[in-house]
Amino acid sequence: MLRAADQPLPVLCLAGPTGSGKTELALQLSRRLGCEVINTDSRQVYADFPIICAQPRPEELSQCPHHLYGKLKIEEKISAGQWCSMAEDCIREVLRRGHVPLLVGGTGMYFHTLLHGMAPIPAIDPRLRAQLEARVESEGPEKLHAELGAIDPDYAIRIHPHDRQRIVRALEVAAQTGHTLSWWHAQKSLQSPRAQGPLFVFQAPMTWLEPRLKRRIDQMLEMGALEEAQKAYTLCADGEAPGWSAIGCAELLAFLQGRLSFENCLALWYQNTRAYAKRQNTWFRGRKEAIFFPAEASDQFLSQAEDAWQNLCAQSLGNASGGRHA
């Protein structure tokens, strides 16, 4: 091997808002380059919602190897860190087989962890988090935000006093590790990127996306989304479980529990999907490293991705394994 073990691994990344056609494009690229697709979506890792979370369908999965899809039970938690190390292992194996690791999904932060690295913060004791969450509940977020201000003013100033999630995160890290989040984040030498490669982002304006999102919900229902939710409900009736938090799942659960009419369930489902797509667009728009390409120009993407991979191989792998010659 020419490269040290911690050298960033060469990858191709395909991101974009939900429903923009990433799955299909990934398969097209795979036909050209010989890819293995690695899921970069925080909800498609769950096993019991393949339809509602828009995992690739069986006939799509069979076209090339796919990884990290449908792995977790509804009660199991995933985090960006866990995903990142699973993805890293996966990428290594794909490269070893001489294939192209193609990361496909819509979870911006997951791409970020892989391409920019993460602070090696140890796992936090869930009881500690539960305690802090209870305190936020009873004492109010402002109080804990003020406490955070006393120990980690740099981070406190960056987050809003109402941002319970981040306040709890910062406090639990400080309490358990003895170092503040700011300190961890400043340790740049400890968080080198796990992978390197172009981040292609499917640019999909909302006016183009809206009808597709609407249609897709109907298609999901035709494919058995409701039955999928019913079945999942028998496996796990706890609506608070991590797997239920996906858009579509939460709304169908509310319907199954009689908290929503079917009509309102569908309306909410669409509304939340749309809002999510907007948030994704906002996230990706802000990425400096992103290479955008418009919805119609899939051939443009395919040739760009192909070129990018050749360059990556030349520059980062030399004649080591992992390259594929055109």
Added chain:
RNA sequence: GCCGAGAUAGCUCAGUAGGUAGAGCGGGGGCCUGAAAAGCCCUGUGUCAGCAGUUCAAUUCUGUUUCUCGGCA
């Protein structure tokens, strides 16, 4: 037909002891370092149903018309 209750932001509604109005949701914009399909922030002028009257001043009071929802016929 009669009797009640309504008519205020895209939706659901609050309010003004008369000085032209505000919440939630939606919509729009943004943030994002281990829950990220999560979490969080910013953003509200609308003939206050129409017409007439009282008044310096009416969305607010009075009359009337229209419409909606109940009840009685």
